[in-house]
Amino acid sequence: MDPLKAIDQCYTTYTIEDLKNDILLPTPTDHKYTRGVLGVVAGSPEYPGAGLLATKAAVHSGVGMVRFLGTDALNLLIHLHVPEAVCTTNREKMPTPDAWCAGSGATGEERQELLERILDEPVPAVLDAQALPYFAQSIALNGPAKSHRIVTPHAGELHQMLTWIASLNPTLWNEHHAHDVPEQHDILKNPSYWAQHTARLTGATVLLKGHTSYIASPENEEGYKLQAPHSWLATAGSGDTLSGIMGSFLATHHAQARTQNHSLSTIDFLRVAASAVAIHHQATQNVHRNECGGPTPPSVVTEYIAQAISEIFSE
Incomplete structure (x- = not known):
């Protein structure tokens, strides 16, 4: 059998029943801390x-x-548009969250320092965009992640991550892969393979974003694949929205695990990532309520997330 096809067969389609099992509903005894606190550096x-x-x-x-x-x-921008969020400028005065959502649009020296600091903290994290190069550099210098991460690159960002690792630690790269770093078009030809390879190389759960997204685990053979309902998601800001959904789900799962005195497994991280992609897709589809979709600005998609979650449990 073609090894690439064999790898692709390791990915199963994520279903509505999976989603119902993976979204944690609040109970009468829950409060804001048992539902999880998410720290955002974006x-x-x-x-x-x-x-x-x-x-x-x-x-x-x-x-x-x-x-x-x-x-x-x-x-100030966040306060005006999302009054529910608690904002601060001082990491020292900010309690440690249950999870981080970090990297989206976080450019500049001050944000870079925060991203590097978060990578050193033993807190689960969703890492996107500007956090990905720092994560790759950390892997090259320190080995596979000791605290679990979900990384969310598209093919171009994954090429950059792998380039950093191969350049800074060619021994590590050669232990896992005997060939040159793949170009972006090579990754797009075999996304299932490169998602799985990167997960094992870095020790992180890898969500390789695309029209069909592949989610791979560092320890488990099986992963998930999810196909977008249409192609209108290919727009700036879609990844930022997805990372926020995923960070929310990760914080809630970690908070529940903490209250029950157990740790999240690699399967838990895999399913958190898949459930976030599924809700993102459903919220996008709800904007127009038709098969072909239409322009779906991410700022509009955010308004449909709560409805998408509610509908899962009303069917």
Whole structure:
């Protein structure tokens, strides 16, 4: 059998029944802390909208609290548009969250320092965009991640991640792969393989985003694949929104595990990532309620996240 086809067969389609099992509903005894606290480091003076999209998506996804770590200007933007979020400029005064959502639009020296610091913290995290190069550099210098991460690259970002690892630690790269770093078009030809390969190389759960997204685990053979309902998601800001949903779900799952005195497994991280992609797809589809879709700005998609979650349990 073609080994690439064999790898593709390791990915199963994520279903509505899976989604019903993986979204944690609140109970009468829950409060904001048992529902999870998500820390967000996203956006910058250059890309303020990324922070707003990630934060708004997280709030609409059911997490107990969102703590946004920004600048004065970014915090004002968040306060005006997402009054539920708790904003601060000082990491020292910010309690440690149940999970981080970090990287979307987080450019500049100050945001870079925060991203590097978060990578050193033993807190589960969803890493996107600007956090991905720092994560790859950390893997190259320190080995596979010791605290679990969900990384969310598209093919171009994955090429950059693998380039960093191969350049900084060719021994590590050669232990896992005897060939050159794949170009973006090579990754697009075999996304299932490269998602799985990167998961095992880095020790992280890997969501390789695309029209069909592949989610691979560092320890489990099986992963998930999810196909978008249409192609209107190919727009700036979609990844920021997805990372906010995923961060919300991760914080809630980690908070529940903490209260029950157990740790999340690699399967849990896999399913958190898959459930977030599924809800993102459903929210996008709800914007127009037809098979072919239409323009779906991420700022509009955020308004449909809560409805998409509710509908899963009303069927």
